[in-house]
Amino acid sequence: MKRTLGVCYYPEHWPEDQWAEDAAGMVAAGLSWVRIGEFAWARMEAVPGTLTWDWLDRAIDVLGNAGLKIILGTPTATPPRWMLDKYPDMLAADAQGNPRKFGSRRHYDFSHMGYRDECRRIARLMGERYGKNPHIAAWQIDNEYDCHDTTISYSDVARRGFQDWLAQTYQSTDALNRAWGNVFWSMDYDTFDQIDLPNLTVTEPNHPHQLAFRRFSSDQVVAFNKVQADELRQHTDAPLIHNYMGRITSFDHWKVGADLDIASWDSYPIGFLSDRLEGTAEEKQKFLRQGHPDMQAFHHDLYRAVGKGRLWVMEQQPGPVNWAPYNPAPLPGMARLWAWEAFAHGAETVCYFRWRQAPFAQEQMHAGLLRPDRAPAPALAEARQVADEFAQLPDVGTAQAQAALIFDYESAWAWDVQPQGADFEMFRLAFAAYRALRRCGLNVDILPPDTADLSAYKLVLAPGIMTLSDPLRAALAAFKGTALIGPRTDTKTQELEIPVPLGPQLPEVDISVALTESLPPSEQITLQGSGQFVHWFEHLEGNAKVRLATQSGHPAIMGGDHLRYLAGWPDEATFDRIIRDLCAAQGIVTHYLPEGLRIRDTDTHRFVFNYAPEPQDWQGTTIPAAGVHWAVLT
Amino acid sequence: MKRTLGVCYYPEHWPEDQWAEDAAGMVAAGLSWVRIGEFAWARMEAVPGTLTWDWLDRAIDVLGNAGLKIILGTPTATPPRWMLDKYPDMLAADAQGNPRKFGSRRHYDFSHMGYRDECRRIARLMGERYGKNPHIAAWQIDNEYDCHDTTISYSDVARRGFQDWLAQTYQSTDALNRAWGNVFWSMDYDTFDQIDLPNLTVTEPNHPHQLAFRRFSSDQVVAFNKVQADELRQHTDAPLIHNYMGRITSFDHWKVGADLDIASWDSYPIGFLSDRLEGTAEEKQKFLRQGHPDMQAFHHDLYRAVGKGRLWVMEQQPGPVNWAPYNPAPLPGMARLWAWEAFAHGAETVCYFRWRQAPFAQEQMHAGLLRPDRAPAPALAEARQVADEFAQLPDVGTAQAQAALIFDYESAWAWDVQPQGADFEMFRLAFAAYRALRRCGLNVDILPPDTADLSAYKLVLAPGIMTLSDPLRAALAAFKGTALIGPRTDTKTQELEIPVPLGPQLPEVDISVALTESLPPSEQITLQGSGQFVHWFEHLEGNAKVRLATQSGHPAIMGGDHLRYLAGWPDEATFDRIIRDLCAAQGIVTHYLPEGLRIRDTDTHRFVFNYAPEPQDWQGTTIPAAGVHWAVLT
Amino acid sequence: MKRTLGVCYYPEHWPEDQWAEDAAGMVAAGLSWVRIGEFAWARMEAVPGTLTWDWLDRAIDVLGNAGLKIILGTPTATPPRWMLDKYPDMLAADAQGNPRKFGSRRHYDFSHMGYRDECRRIARLMGERYGKNPHIAAWQIDNEYDCHDTTISYSDVARRGFQDWLAQTYQSTDALNRAWGNVFWSMDYDTFDQIDLPNLTVTEPNHPHQLAFRRFSSDQVVAFNKVQADELRQHTDAPLIHNYMGRITSFDHWKVGADLDIASWDSYPIGFLSDRLEGTAEEKQKFLRQGHPDMQAFHHDLYRAVGKGRLWVMEQQPGPVNWAPYNPAPLPGMARLWAWEAFAHGAETVCYFRWRQAPFAQEQMHAGLLRPDRAPAPALAEARQVADEFAQLPDVGTAQAQAALIFDYESAWAWDVQPQGADFEMFRLAFAAYRALRRCGLNVDILPPDTADLSAYKLVLAPGIMTLSDPLRAALAAFKGTALIGPRTDTKTQELEIPVPLGPQLPEVDISVALTESLPPSEQITLQGSGQFVHWFEHLEGNAKVRLATQSGHPAIMGGDHLRYLAGWPDEATFDRIIRDLCAAQGIVTHYLPEGLRIRDTDTHRFVFNYAPEPQDWQGTTIPAAGVHWAVLT
Ligand SMILES: [Zn+2]
Ligand SMILES: [Zn+2]
Ligand SMILES: [Zn+2]
DSSP states (O other): OBOEEEEEOOGGGSOGGGHHHHHHHHHHTTOOEEEEOTTOHHHHOSBTTBOOOHHHHHHHHHHHHTTOEEEEEOOTTSOOTHHHHHOGGGSOBOTTSOBOBSSSSOOSOTTOHHHHHHHHHHHHHHHHHHTTOTTEEEEEOSSOTTTTTOSOOOSHHHHHHHHHHHHHHHSSHHHHHHHHTGGGGTOOOSSGGGOOOSSSBSSOOOHHHHHHHHHHHHHHHHHHHHHHHHHHHTTOOSOEEEEEOSSOOSSOHHHHHHTSSEEEEEEOHHHHHHHHSOOOHHHHHTTTTTOOTTHHHHHHHHHHHHTTTOEEEEEEOOSOOSSSSSOOOOOTTHHHHHHHHHHHTTEEEEEESOSBOOSSSTTTTSOOSBOTTSOBOHHHHHHHHHHHHTTTSOBOOOOOOSEEEEOOHHHHHHHHHOOSSTTOOHHHHHHHHHHHHHHTTOOEEEEOTTOOOOTTOSEEEETTOSSOOHHHHHHHHTOSSEEEEOSSTTOSOTTSOOOSSOSOOBTTBOOEEEEEEEOOTTOOEEBSSSOEEEEEEEEEESSSOEEEEBTTSOEEEEEOSSEEEEOEEEOHHHHHHHHHHHHHHHTOOOOOOOTTEEEEEOSSEEEEEEOSSSOEEETTEEEOTTOEEEEEOO | OBOEEEEEOOGGGSOGGGHHHHHHHHHHTTOOEEEEOTTOHHHHOSBTTBOOOHHHHHHHHHHHHTTOEEEEEOOTTSOOTHHHHHOGGGSOBOTTSOBOBSSSSOOSOTTOHHHHHHHHHHHHHHHHHHTTOTTEEEEEOSSOTTTTTOSOOOSHHHHHHHHHHHHHHHSSHHHHHHHHTGGGGTOOOSSGGGOOOSSSBSSOOOHHHHHHHHHHHHHHHHHHHHHHHHHHHTTOOSOEEEEEOSSOOSSOHHHHHHTSSEEEEEEOHHHHHHHHSOOOHHHHHTTTTTOOTTHHHHHHHHHHHHTTTOEEEEEEOOSOOSSSSSOOOOOTTHHHHHHHHHHHTTEEEEEESOSBOOSSSTTTTSOOSBOTTSOBOHHHHHHHHHHHHTTTSOBOOOOOOSEEEEOOHHHHHHHHHOOSSTTOOHHHHHHHHHHHHHHTTOOEEEEOTTOOOOTTOSEEEETTOSSOOHHHHHHHHHOSSEEEEOSSTTOSOTTSOOOSSOSOOBTTBOOEEEEEEEOOTTOOEEBSSSOEEEEEEEEEESSSOEEEEBTTSOEEEEEOSSEEEEOEEEOHHHHHHHHHHHHHHHTOOOOOOOTTEEEEEOSSEEEEEEOSSSOEEETTEEEOTTOEEEEEOO | OBOEEEEEOOGGGSOGGGHHHHHHHHHHTTOOEEEEOTTOHHHHOSBTTBOOOHHHHHHHHHHHHTTOEEEEEOOTTSOOTHHHHHOGGGSOBOTTSOBOBSSSSOOSOTTOHHHHHHHHHHHHHHHHHHTTOTTEEEEEOSSOTTTTTOSOOOSHHHHHHHHHHHHHHHSSHHHHHHHHTGGGGTOOOSSGGGOOOSSSBSSOOOHHHHHHHHHHHHHHHHHHHHHHHHHHHTTOOSOEEEEEOSSOOSSOHHHHHHTSSEEEEEEOHHHHHHHHSOOOHHHHHTTTTTOOTTHHHHHHHHHHHHTTTOEEEEEEOOSOOSSSSSOOOOOTTHHHHHHHHHHHTTEEEEEESOSBOOSSSTTTTSOOSBOTTSOBOHHHHHHHHHHHHTTTSOBOOOOOOSEEEEOOHHHHHHHHHOOSSTTOOHHHHHHHHHHHHHHTTOOEEEEOTTOOOOTTOSEEEETTOSSOOHHHHHHHHHOOSEEEEOSSTTOSOTTSOOOSSOSOOBTTBOOEEEEEEEOOTTOOEEBSSSOEEEEEEEEEESSSOEEEEBTTSOEEEEEOSSEEEEOEEEOHHHHHHHHHHHHHHHTOOOOOOOTTEEEEEOSSEEEEEEOSSSOEEETTEEEOTTOEEEEEOO
C-alpha cells in the first residue's frame, strides 16, 4: 500500500463557488484524501425528516472529480437542536447531575436508545445515498469518542441503562451483593432498581460498583459505534474508521476497534504536551514547540494494534491550536516530522486538520494549512514536502518489533477507581515503560490483554494489568523470551478484589504481593547498586529467585528466566537500566540516544527523528532540530 | 471647586441618641460629606407598602444641621426579605444554575422586571420625600454593581430576557445563525426560545453566543441603573453617582456613567493588592501595607473619564478590612497618601469607609475612622491632617495629559470568552501599559473606545481593542502624535470573528496578523538589542516599516510615524524602553522613578507619592515611606 | 485498672467456620477485647422488622467463649438500603444542596427525626437482647461521627430543624434580628420560616447566622448520640463509648462525651500526617512512616478529658491504609510505639483496626493484623510484644500535669466563620501551643472551656477562646500560677460580635485589643530580642504591664503575674522560648528534646518515644528509631 496525505474540509463552512479552487489546491499540495461531513447534520437535515443532500452531492462531485478520495463522516457528534425537542432526556449529565447542555458538540448520552436509533437512521440514509459512490473511499463514524469527557454520564437514562446492564450481568442482587462484597458496610441491594449511579455518595462508593459503571459506560460506546458500523456495512464496502484521541482510557478501544477496519487518531503533539502529560513547566519547556518525543509514537503503536494493523492519522496538528492552556506555534519542520513519524510507525495516511482555518466559531484560532484569508499557512509547504518525499519512500510498512507492551483499558478503570496512591494511573505507568523501551531505541508493539501468542517477541512488559487473562497467562507460560510484569499485575480479581491466595498467580513462578505501599514524591525506595523506585512499592514473597533487591533487602525483581515480576515503579534511569539488562540477556541491540532523538524501523528503513530544539548527532550524521533522517536497513 | 472629605455612616446601626455626637465628630474631623441610607431598605419599609421615614428624616436633620452635606443612597442592593415572597424568581443564579440565596446582599437578578419596578418605586418615594431637601447634596444609586460577581446570572429570568434581547438584536434566527457561524458544529437555532444561556455546555459554547450574553448582561446593569436615574431626575437637581469597584470589567462603565453625573469608586488598596492583582506573594510583600502603586491611579484616571471629568472616591480604606485573604494594617500615613493621590488625579471628594467600625455582622472586622468603642482609629488623625492641608491646596484640578490609553469593556468580554492563552486578560494587558506610562512619570488620560478626537495627546496606547470603532479609526487617521496599538487590536469583528482580509485595518498602514501564539510563563520571544515579549506574540505581515524586530527577524513593532502596531506583550523593562523611545521622539519628558515613587501633576502642582516602605529620593528631597510631597508647577 | 489490647472484627465478613480460629488467634496474640457489629445492620435486619440475631448470637458465643471481652457497636452509621424507601428525605445534603447518596456509609442526616427513631429502635432491640450478655463488656454507639464531613447537612430536613431550633433559642425574630445585627444589610426576618440555611448566599452570610447553624448542627450530633445512650442505659450496665476521629471540630465533643462513659478515638498517625496536618511535603517527609510526633498525644490528652479520665484507642493503624493521598508502611516498631504512647497518656485499651485485612470493598487496601490470606502482617508481632510487656507495666495511670491547655469547639466554629486571615484556624492554633508545651517535655492536660478550677496547674494556656465562660473567668481570677491567654481570646461575644468595651475583659488586668491584623506567610512581626509572630497580630492597649514587646514597640505580651495576654501567634522557636520563660518563673522543669523525641510521665514511670527515623540520645541512653524507653519515676 502507498503512503498518502489528506486533509479535513468543511464544504458547508464556505461558499460553494470556493469549493473547486479548494479542491484544486489540495491536489496541488500533494494531498490524496479529504474528510468531510462529520459535523454537518444540521445542513443534511435542518428539519426533522427532510433530508437535503444536494449540496453534499455537489461537494462530493467537486472534490472527487478533482481527484481526491473522500472520507465521509457520520455527523452523530453534532445532532441538530431539534433532536432535543424529540428527546429532551438525551443530554448526558455531569457528576453533579446537571445536564450537559446544547451549544457546542457531543451533547448526547451514549446510552440513550432513542438517539441511538436516530444515529442508525442517519447512517442508513447516508449509506443508501453514498455507500456505492466511487468517490467515497472510507467512512468515519462519529468523531472523537470521549472528547470533552463524554463517555461517562450521570443521567437518568444512564441510571436505568446501568440497572438493566447489572441485571443482565449478575442475574440476581444476591449474586451482585456477593460479587461486590456489599456486606462490608451494609450496602446490600434487594432489587436492581435500588442501585444508583456511583456519584455523590458520602465517601467513595464500593470499588466493584464503580468498576461496573465504568464497564457499562465503555460498553455503551462500543454499542453506539456498532449500531452505525452494522448499518453502514449493509451499504458500503469502503473501510470504516473512527478517529480516537490521545490519552483516552475511558472506553475499551480494543472492543470498538474490533468492529471497524482501520484505527485512526487525532494527533495534536503540542496541545497534548501542554494539557495531558505529567511534567513541570520547566520539564516541558524543551519540547514546547515539538511535543513529547514519545507521545505520538505510543499512540501510533497502540492504534496500529487497535486497527488490527491498519493505522491512519485523521487529524494532524498543523500549527497553533485554540484549546490548550497556551498555544505556541510548532518549530518549523514539525508538521513534516510528525507525518513521517506516523508513516514510520505504519500509518497509511496522514490527514492534516484542517484545510483552511475557519474565521468563526469555537475553533477560529486553530490553524489550518491555509489561513482564513486563503493565504498558505506554514504547514502547507511542509505537507507538500512530505508528498514529494513519497517518491523516495512510497510504501507503507513496519518492522516486526522484538519488544511488546501489554495495554489494558479495564485496568485503567480499576486504578482510576482504586489508585491507592495519588500518582498511580494506568496510562502513566504504561507510558513510563514504553518510554524506557523507546529510549533504548527499540521498536515496540502494543498488544491487547487477551493476547494469546507472544512467540514473535523476545521482551514483553505487562505493567499494571489487574488480572491476567487466561490466554495471556498461557502465552506467558509458553514464552521463550523474558516477560517482565508488574507492578500491580494480576493482583486483583475481575471484581477488583484481592485474590486469596494472593496474586500474582504465575506459571511455575512462586511470587506473591504481601504488602503494598504508595509513596509521595518526596520518598523513594533505593535499589542495590543504584536506581530507585518511585510512587509505588510492593513487598514480594515466594520461592522465586530474587533478581534485583532494594537497599534494605526486599526483592525488587523476582522470577525465572522467562517470567519476572517488577515490585515497584522505576524512575527513568532505573527503568532504562532494567530494560538494557534484559535486552542484553536476550541479545537485543539497544542504543544510547541523545535527548529528543528517537529511532523507528520499518521493514525497509531506519528512521531517525529529532524532537530536540537543537541539532543532534546520530552515528556521525547531524540531524537538525525537527529533522527527519532515514537510511535503508541493511 | 474645593477639595472635600467625607465619610460613610449608618444611622440605622446606632442608637439615635448617638447621632448628634457622631455628626459633631465628623465636623471636628474636617469632613464635609456623609453618605447614608444605601443598605437601609428594611428600616424604610419593614412591611411592604408601609414607609417609615421619620427616623431618616431625623437622621438627615441631625447630620445636616451639624453642617454636613448628605449623599443619600437608594437601598436597592439590599431588598428586604419580604421582596422574595413577592418575587420568588428574583434571585440570580450561579453558573451551576443554583439560586444565589438571601442572607447577605446583592441577591437580585438585574434582568428581573418586577424587581426593577420595585427599585423605581423606592427611588420615586425617596425622590419625592428628599429630592428637594437642602441637606441632600448628592445621590448614590444602588451600591457597587457587580460586587460578588453579580452582573452575570444564569437564572430562568435571565434566560428569557436574553432570548428577547437576541430577538430584538438579530430579528431572525437565520441572521443570528449566520452572525454566529452556527454552521460550525450544527449549532443552528430555529426559534429564539431554543437558545439557552451559555453555561453547562459540553465544551465551550460558541464565542459570539458567549459575547452576546455578556453584552446582554451588561445592558441589564445599564438599564437597571437608568430606571433609578430617570426617576430621581424627576425629583432632584443634585448630582447622581454610583460607586464602582476595582478591576470590574463585567459591565460597561462608560454606558452606566453616561446616565450619571459623577463617577465614584471604592478604593481598598491593600485588599485589592491581595485579592485581585497578579503577582507572587514575594512580589506583593513590598507593598503589603500600601497597595500597588499604580492600582489606585489607574482607577482614578479611568473613572474620572467615566464621570466625564467628575471623580469621587466614595469609600476609602482606612485600616484593615475583613474580606481579603490576609488583612494587615496600612503603613502609617497611607490613609493620607491615598486621599491626596485621589485629589491629585482630580477627585473632588474622598469619603472614608466608615465612620465607626460596626461591632456586628459581616464587616465587623472592617476598620473605620473610629473603633467600635468610639475611640479614634489611626486613620482619623490622617483624615484630619488632609483636611488641614486643604488650606494649602484647596482647589480641584488636573493637568491635561500628554499620554492616553484606550480602555474598552467589550474587549474585556471578548478576551474572557476567547483568551487563547491562559494569561491573556484585558485589564491585565491595559494595566501593564498603564504602569509603563506611570513608571515613566507621565500623567495619563484613559479614554473610551469611541473616542473621536485625539488631538490633545502626543502618545496614545490602544492595546487589545478587539475592533476599532469608526470614530477611533478616524481619530487615529488624523492623529499627529504617535499611537501604538496592539497586540490583538482590531483583529476581530464585532461578532468575535477573524476579519477577512485579516486585521488590523489601519489607515495608510499595511499590517496584518498572520499567526498568533500564546506563550507559557517559561517561554519568551527575545527582541533585537534587548527585551522580550511574554504571554503573547503575533506574526505580522505587510508593507509597513519594521520599527523593532525579534531576534529571529519577525516584526515586533511595525508602522508609520503616527500609527504603529505592537506585536506582543512586552515585559516591564521592555515596555518602559518602548515608551521612553516613543516619548523621546515626541518630545515628552520622562522620568526614572525610584521603586514605589510615583508623580502626578494637577494644573498647578506636581505631587510625588512614595508607596515604598522606605524613604526615597526625589530630585534632592527625601520622601518618607507613605510620604506625600508637592511643589508648584513652574 | 490493667492495660489491655484489642482488635476490630467483622464476623459477617467471613465464613462462620473461620470464627473460632480467628478468636483463638486473637487470644494467642495477647488481645483481650474484640469490637464487632457496628456496620452489620443489613445482616441484623435485612428485611424491615425482621430481626436476625442468630448469627450474632453465635459470633458472640464463639468470641466470648474464647476468652475475649466484646465491644458491641450499634450499626447506625450504615442503615440498610430499605431505610431510604421508608425515609427518602433522610439523606444529608452537600453545600450545593445535592443529596449525599447511598452506596458507602454515614448517609444520614443527624436531624432526621424518623431516622433517629429507627436508631433508638435498633439500640433498644440490641440492648434487650445483649444488654445483660456477660460477654458484652462495652458498647460503641455509631461510628466516627463527622467522618466524611457528615456533621453539617444542607437538606430540607436540616432547614426545618434549624428553624425550630432558632425559634426555641431566640423566641422571636425581633430578638434574633437584634442578636444577629441583621439591620446591617437589611437582613431582618419577619418569621422563622424565612430563615434559610447559610449556604449559597451571594457573599458570606451573617456570622451569627452561620454560628447558629454550627451550634444547631453540633446539637444534632449530641442529641442523636443521646437517644441511643439513653436507650442502652435501660438495658445494660456496660460502659458506653464512641470512637472519635482526629482533628474533627465540627461538633462539641465535650457535650457528646458528657453522655458517655469512656472516650475512644481512631488513631491513624500516618494517614493523618498526610491528609490533615499543615506542612510542606518536605517538612512531612521526616515523619512519613511514623506520623507527627505530637498529633497522637494531643488527641490522647484531649479525649482523656472528654472521657472524664477514661480513654481508649478504638482503632489503631497497623500498617498502610487506603484513604490517604499516599499510603506508605509504618516504620517497624511504630505499631508498638503508638500503643505504648497511648498507654502512657492514660489509655486503658488499644484496639488495632482490624483483625484481618478484607480482600473486598472500599477498605481492601487497609492493612490488618493479618493479611487477607490469614498470614500474619508485620503489626501482629508488635501487638504481641506489647502484650508481653504488660507484665512489666500492667497498670493504667497518668501523672497530674503541671500545664493545661483550654480547648473549645465553639471557638473553632467562630473562627471557621470569621477567620479574618486565611491561616487562622482553631485546631492549628491550639496545636501550635500544645506542641510548644510538648517540645519542652511537659505533660499536658486539655481542659474544657467551662473549667472552674485551675488550682492543680502552674501554667495554663488559653489561645483563641472566643468568649471566656463565667467559670473560667473566675478560675483565672483565682489562679495562682501563670495563665497565658490569647491571641483572640475573649475578643467576641457569644453572638460573635465585638464586645464594647473591647475585649478581653480580664480580672484585674487592663488590656484590650484595639486593632487586629492577619498576616500572609511572607510577613512577620519581629519581637524585641528575638523571635516573631506569624499569621496574626493584635494591637493591645491598657495599663497592664508590657512583658514582651515587638521591635516597633507594640506590646507582644501584657499582663500581671498570674494572667497575661499574648498578642500574636508565635512561630515555633518563639513559642518555645515563651513557654520556657514562663516555666522557669513557675519552677517547672523543662527539657531540650532531640527532634522527634517526646516524653510523657505516668504516675509511676517516665516514657520516652522516638518518632525520628534515626536513633536519638536521651540522657545517655540511645533510643532507636521507633523506640520506646521507660524508667521508674523517682
Ligand atoms: Zn478534533
Ligand atoms: Zn463596600
Ligand atoms: Zn475507621
